[in-house]
Amino acid sequence: MKKSCILAAIVLLIIVLGACSKGPTPEERFQEYVSLWNEQKFNEMYDFLSADAKNKMTEKEFTERYKKIYQSIEVSNLKVTYDKPEEEADRGDEKKASLPYALKMETLAGPVEFKQDAVFVQEEADKEENWFLAWNPSMIFPQLKEGDAVRVSEIKPLRGSIFDKYGNGIAIQAKVPEIQVVPGQLGDNPEKVKAEAAKLLNLSVEDIDSKLSANWVKPNVSVPIMKVDPANKELLKKVTSLPGFQKADVDSRYYPQGESSAHLSGYVGSISAEQLEDLKDKGYTSTSQIGKAGLEYVYEERLRGKSGYRIFIDSSNETIAETPAKNGEDITVTIDSDLQKQLYNQLKGDSGTAVALHPKTGETLAMVSSPSYNPNQFVFGMSSAAYSALAENPQKPLSAKFNKTFSPGSTFKAITAAVGLKTGAIEPEAVKKINGPTWQKGPEWGKYTITRVSETYSSVNLERALVSSDNIYFAQAALDIGPEAFKKGLEEFGFSEEIDYPFPIATSSISTSDLAAEEILLADSGYGQGEVQMSPMHLAAAYTVFLNEGSMLKPYLEKKDQPAPEIWKEAIVSPENTSIILSDLIKVVEDPTGTAHEPKLPNIMLAGKTGTAELKTTKEEIGKENGWFVGMNMENPELLITMMVEDVKDRGGSHYVVPKVKQVFSSYLK
Template sequence: MKKWGWTISLLSVLMIAGCSDDITPEERLEAYVAAWNEADYETMYTDFVSETTKETVDEVAFVERQRSLDEALGVTEREITFTRAPEDTEWEPTEPAEFPVQLKIETLAGPIEWEQDMTLHPIEADDELTWVVDWNEGFILPGLMTGDEVRVSTQSFKRGELYDRNGNPLAINGTGFDVGVVPGKFTDLAAKTELATLLGVTEEYIDNQLSQSWVRDDLFVPLDKLASTDPLKDKLLTIPGVLLNTAEMREYPYGEATSHLIGYIGPITAEQLSEHEDEGYTEFDVIGRQGLERYLEERLRGENGKTIYIDPVAEGAENVTLAQLPAKDGKRIELTIDAELQRITYDSMDGEPGTAATVNPETGEVLTLLSSPGFIPSEFMLGMTQTRYQELSDDPLKPLLNRFAASYAPGSTLKPITAAIGMANGTLDPTEGIVIEGAQWQKDASWGDYRVTRLHPEAPNPIDLTKALVYSDNIYFAQQALRMGREPFVSGLEKFGFGETIPFLLNLQASQVSNDGTISSEGQLSDTSFGQGQMLANILHLAISYQPFVTDGTMWQPTLLMEEEDQVVWKEGMVSPEHAAVLREGMRRMVVDGFAQAVNLPSIPVAGKTGTAELKASLNEEGQENGFFVSYPTETEDFILAMMIEQVEDNGGSGYVAEKVARVYQLLYGQ
């Protein structure tokens, strides 16, 4: 296409020239400039440059020099013009003609503009007068001379940082250490064995690093990198000859507590390099690999700066800067997360496998979102051995599993939602008492072997809604679900967001009513009423599902970035103010009179609902139990905390989770 563009321009010039006796220098320069704008360096050389020029530079050098610089400088556009002579100018066939030429090129460091005079000499060619160009390297770049080097330097950007709502750092550009040895002082064979063990490398690796050609006895030889918070540094410094040099490094101050949420950066993978093709990444770059570091990569990354300059061949001459594009640092991003609350919540879980989420019911802001146990982000950032990765992968507590992104059977924490749907449907009267006898119940013989079982048959009759919440009575809620019927119940759950993806920054597994979104039997309806069956909920959805009980019917879209608009309605009208008040009182009584006494704190009134979901190994066997507790402080109602702990069957069930949550309240309120 470039060739055709040049050919058309040249033909136009030649047609004009054919109307007169001789071609003018202006016409020749116009044709030359047309080829120049198309980067047709071959034609420029063969058809236009003077013999004098050809004696100083051959065609290969002429073409390759300019073409390679175009590529190195990232030239995307060029605009070359010249100042025309007055219309009445008469050209002497024996005198050179001179024109001011204006040059502008767009480069990776911005535009470069300059002006330079170009001389054309008259010659006879095929018995006709024509004109040829005197060329020099100053027409490539301003001030460029033969032998000068053109260089491009890169100024690295600073990656954007992540902070919590209170300005606490979550992912920042801090410092760490380059770990290495000074060979002249590192002579103890036993020390090498100890160092290899501490760093998780082989002694052969250390030997190879020390045998590089540049190594001298007094030079620091780097072996590994270490995070500033890594306790290993104290042990390393006891080894003679080992040094730790301060180095720029990403820091994650809250470590394991925020590991699944914040993630980490690391060397770009081949897959990511392919995904981000044409975005300026190279195989030597780092990139967000997990969590928000990956989700927010585009905003955190920034842009490198570029400087184009001439490195003169002349001795003592200073470099000449031609274009400079400053580096653009990544953005500072503030999260709605309360890092200290996240740390307190994580610590209260004592490394138990589980997850937790905390939301502000008045705004929709997410205050905590965590998975336990976590991992040390710097281990992944700095690179870990296959042995260490396998150790984490094989850990039965699964620290690499992001539990807040998964969904689980919510157990009895669903009961306030079931009650809200029943009251809205008009089939559940919260003051009506139901007489329930025994530990098991079935509607009739058509249920076969299926029965609903309750944990506290000692609950005093009649059972109303408040007692049903206090004693977490499965039979009561199963009967209420049967009263309203499958379709109204499913419709009510859908109004609470079940079966729908939460509008949220991160990808979370959607909560579901069942595998296909329907309830196919009365038995499944009964199970679903108390959070079993095929029902699943992710922990964030579970927390925001309690918002309507505090807001009198509104559920906000959850936000994770401070810049996001708060109080954006996701769902509304699921519960009336009167029914919300009934549920608040029932959940308060559940804490005061029920089986979560650990969180019945004298100076911190709390309301909430426990839940235990049994994951049966088979129809006739008992399986793993996951414990839940969703709660809020009744005096302030400024947050709703949902927590789940796995495998609580031998620890007291959901009461065990209530103990963990009680610790959060005590630490938060200084009790």
């Protein structure tokens, strides 16, 4: 009995050892391979390849091929599945096994999935039999064959356009003329021809030569030089009359409003290395165009759209995966391009800015800055000399002014009046006795005095102070209000608060010093000097208080189906006090003694306030002056304009600005 048991155990051991000597099955080997594949451990996967596969490709080549392909198509969520059967398959050829598997992955061109068989062959390795994968390129993609390469092409989306409230283009996609040159057709004196063309195009000969020196250029091939504004027909005619120069219409970003809306529209340009590094995870590539300034920058994410991609085999052009481009969003803003142009024409030749709002809805009707530039030059091509001239101009034509802050001068007095009436520091009919052109509180002010614009009146109430723009009255009013109440009142008007607005607007500020400790500074602040800083946009918004029963409207920029006002600051002035100040602001324009009376507009009633801001650090200094005027029409109010012109000291101060604003009202209200 014992012998038979021992014999049975020996037989069982021989069977087990015999089974172990067969090594792993192809199913087991493939399961290991699939596990490594899902983890993208390509170098370890190589160990599973058959001798024939290894003869065709080294481990480095195998690993790099997978890595390069997977990286170029941005593989994610890779999932290769092989379900090992419960029972070993019945193979006719004992040294070959065909095992089905499925692959799924996400790529930049969308999902990819396929099913096929992996073939394992039995080979001897290290004096033992084992199963190895008869790998071929189709395991990467079924369409891929020996010698093929996987390519990716980007399908560019159309950038969205920006339109004004009436559908006029501010930034659009359009066909524009491009000047091209055929090198072999420049004639007997090519240098002379290039010099003439360079002069016409505001380029240097070197700029043209750099285009012609590209390694792909051939004598009879057209070489793009620069795009030209379609409106400049005379230039096109002159350039294309030169030997070798011709015109072709090409797709381009185009800014139909040109200089008048440059700081509003901004422009697009090639993405920089720094921007690409910051935005590489958002679908940008080295060839991307990106908003560099203005609304192109502000609305970049919505305008740019989303690129589509196609993954394909280079030799056969067979598509592996493709996702279409999603074009950018068109955006319609509340800007009135005609009004924008009118304001720009009034500012042209000066350094200044203007903002126009609809005073009953808060719509932004115009935002203008001067001097300006032609945004098309940044897209079409600009010489280095032309760019340097813009960049080095002390008036900073490349920088918008409507979103910066400035000393508001006497336009600020209406705000001081509102704060004074609310706190009770100002009584409208109360008369201040002010004698002489200058005033100081007492000897503690030393030599510092405050100067009046006009010394005609010695008895001054609120109405007279606004109509004649009396600095002394409002300096005394600020002192009567007191530093804390003054600061609180201005904060109710939005000072020290960021404006919720798509276009970045600098925050208006009261003072960097302690008003409680600086009595002279508090007095100066009362009439818009001192350290008070306001943006033209904020100043315009502040004046909406006087047409909306004491509530300040929030300016907005995107067109709504129906113009609808939003309140930024509710009931910061009582209706009674609003009426008092508005009545006085009408007299500033309508009263013959008012600072904004001339020129008189027939049949148009305006309310408004002038301002001249002195820019100097000491009383003795002879500084520059900025002239301001804020105006709004009273019959069916639909336009409120804030305009500021720099350096008006010897040109009449604010009186230089008033006629410009009135001319726009006259044209617009017709």
